Amino acid sequence: MDKNEKKPLEKVCIICAKGNLEDVYAALIMANGAVMEGIEAKLFFTFFGLDGITKKYMDKLHTATVGNPAMRMPGGLPFPTLLGTIPGVEAGVSAMMKQGMAKLDVPPVSEFLEMYTAGGGEVYACKLAAEMFGLEKDDLWEDVIDIITIGKFYEMSDGDRTQIIFT
Amino acid sequence: MKDLNIAGINVNLDDEGYLTDSSQWNEEVAKELAKIDDLELTDKHLEVLKFLRDTYNAGDALTIRRVGKSGVVTIKEFYKLFPKGPLKLSSKHAGLPKPTSCV
Numbered sequence: 374m375d376k377n378e379k380k381p382l383e384k385v386c387i388i389c390a391k392g393n394l395e396d397v398y399a400a401l402i403m404a405n406g407a408v409m410e411g412i413e414a415k416l417f418f419t420f421f422g423l424d425g426i427t428k429k430y431m432d433k434l435h436t437a438t439v440g441n442p443a444m445r446m447p448g449g450l451p452f453p454t455l456l457g458t459i460p461g462v463e464a465g466v467s468a469m470m471k472q473g474m475a476k477l478d479v480p481p482v483s484e485f486l487e488m489y490t491a492g493g494g495e496v497y498a499c500k501l502a503a504e505m506f507g508l509e510k511d512d513l514w515e516d517v518i519d520i521i522t523i524g525k526f527y528e529m530s531d532g533d534r535t536q537i538i539f540t
Numbered sequence: 541m542k543d544l545n546i547a548g549i550n551v552n553l554d555d556e557g558y559l560t561d562s563s564q565w566n567e568e569v570a571k572e573l574a575k576i577d578d579l580e581l582t583d584k585h586l587e588v589l590k591f592l593r594d595t596y597n598a599g600d601a602l603t604i605r606r607v608g609k610s611g612v613v614t615i616k617e618f619y620k621l622f623p624k625g626p627l628k629l630s631s632k633h634a635g636l637p638k639p640t641s642c643v
Contacts, residue, residue: 406642409625411623478601478641487615488604488615491616492615492616493619
């Protein structure tokens with residue numbers, strides 16, 4: 374066998390476990406980026422990540438202004454944690470993040486998911502977390518294929534050119 | 541870098557098969573470039589390529605989302621027309637540089 378033979382990635386399975394705006398976007402950009410390159414992609418949402426595919430919340434995600442040491446004021450000064458606790462600040466910061474994304478032609482979460490599935494990407498929800506949060510299939514975005522167990526997820530992650538990514 | 545003789549014109553391709561000089565592009569060149577990727581271009585394909593060229597020449601970044609909003613094709617159709625990497629393939633056949641966008 375040729376040692377220098379390239380083995381391009383064929384499939385990525387991405388787990389999104391957090392519901393912050395930037396965490397959900399990170400998962401979406403990686404998953405959609407895979408589809409754009411002709412790589413098969415499966416997105417699995419679990420725990421607070423489920424907000425990213427819950428109809429009620431998916432387009433209203435926030436960036437945390439408390440407990441986020443990388444958060445800075447415009448201009449680069451540190452962002453005081455106490456400031457982040459003031460009502461409305463988190464909403465304002467999240468709106469700024471969304472504007473920044475829109476400038477780069479990054480769509481809102483629901484439209485991003487539509488783009489991703491139009492390219493053949495698949496979306497699943499975690500059974501255990503959905504049960505824990507009392508979520509039914511009807512609460513989730515309409516193109517979520519199924520609510521599945523982690524065992525099923527591993528089954529779908531077969532193939533020796535597959536990577537599992539946890540965000 | 542290699543040269544390709546298409547319909548009597550010599551066009552230059554970079555290592556990844558993109559035209560080095562976008563002004564050398566025409567429909568014949570597009571069809572020959574697509575053949576390298578085993579793709580037979582239809583009128584619909586050419587319509588997409590023209591949209592990409594117009595957008596690019598207007599100075600706008602090319603993204604799949606923009607193609608989807610073009611009114612020429614939906615994103616689903618775009619993936620069907622240029623399977624396995626629609627933006628890269630179509631940019632290549634449109635004689636444009638390799639797209640650098642992540643979305």
